[in-house]
Amino acid sequence: MSRRTWVVALSLLGLVCGGPQAQAGAAPETRVLRIGTYFVNPPFEYIADGATVGFEVDLMNEIAARLGRRPEFVDTRWETMLREMRDGRYDCIVGGITITPAREKILAWSTPYMTTTLSLVADAERSPAIRGIADLKGASVGVQAATTDYDVAVRMRAEGEIGSVKVYPFDRIEDAMSDLAAGRITAVMKVYPVAAWLARKTPGLRIVAQVPGEPQPLGIGFSKANPGLLAAVDRALAAVKRDGAYARLARKWGVP
Structure with missing residues (x-):
């Protein structure tokens, strides 16, 4: 069989098996943004009437939408979450987490979305x-x-x-x-x-x-191996603050 015949045969096989040519008219699947958190931290994230709710749930939904991604929250434990993020189990983590020098040694962090006390x-x-x-x-x-x-x-x-x-x-x-x-x-x-x-x-x-002299800058944590996602989230977070979406969520949940 000639090379040309092989190419034609492989192309036909791809069509029969639903390869890229067969999928050309289909809408691409939305990429997932996998977010590690824990639902024991109101008003940031918690469970009410069987649903996961809270300020940071809404904030991450807003950010994910601006990235063209589908948010997927993964319930974990505070005691293990930073290590799991370092090991690449999530795309990012959130949970009212204060950015500290020690935590900056193991993870990369967004611009603080809130500084509280x-x-x-x-x-x-x-x-x-x-x-x-x-x-x-x-x-x-x-x-x-x-x-x-x-x-x-x-x-x-x-x-x-x-x-x-x-x-x-x-x-x-x-x-x-x-x-x-x-x-x-x-x-x-x-x-x-x-x-x-x-x-x-x-x-x-x-x-x-x-407590005086102990500001608490809260941020979103990332693997240091993924600076592109960090930069994209920072841009989305800046837009959320600039266009008033952040202020609306802050009023809804009674946070600074």
């Missing part, structure tokens, strides 16, 4: 005298494990600003709020939007102070 929540009825950080000497403060809240609380304990630190698994922050309402701890430290959300759920709890 760490808040201290106390029970106004049980501890009416607590009105600021100066009133927390000797207090027990609840924090989540392996977070900037934990790092700051340990520093404050060493400097005598608080008395002790009680550590909770990341997905058990509501246990900390329950212990606070029951008087088993004096305060809970958490990044502001989450602290405000959780305080609103329990009568009597209120934010009594913001």
Whole structure:
């Protein structure tokens, strides 16, 4: 069989088997943006009535749409998520994650979409005298494990600003709020939007102070091997802020 005959035969086989020629008129499948997160972090991302909702869910949906991608959220755990991202399990990760020098060593990060603070929540009825950080000497403060809240609380304990630190698994922050309402701890430290959300759920709890000098820039994490996606997300994020979509989502979820 001649070379020309072979080429014709292979082309016909491609048509019969649904090869590229047969697919020419079909719409291309939308690429997926695989996003690692954890749905225990309101108002950023959580589950309500069986649906995954939250500010960052909406934000990543908006960004994915501008990239022409279909978002796919993968539920994981805070304790493993950064390592899983480094190992390439996701396209990116999100979850109210503070950009820190240590985290910049292992992952690349977007431009911060929000810079917020760490808040201290106390029970106004049980501890009416607590009105600021100066009133927390000797207090027990609840924090989540392996977070900037934990790092700051340990520093404050060493400097005598608080008395002790009680550590909770990341997905058990509501246990900390329950212990606070029951008087088993004096305060809970958490990044502001989450602290405000959780305080609103329990009568009597209120934010009594913001920790000074500890800004919390929140970002989207990427593998350092994928600078192109990082640049594309940064462009989309800038557009979301520029055209008012970010402000609309911030109002909807009550975040800065």
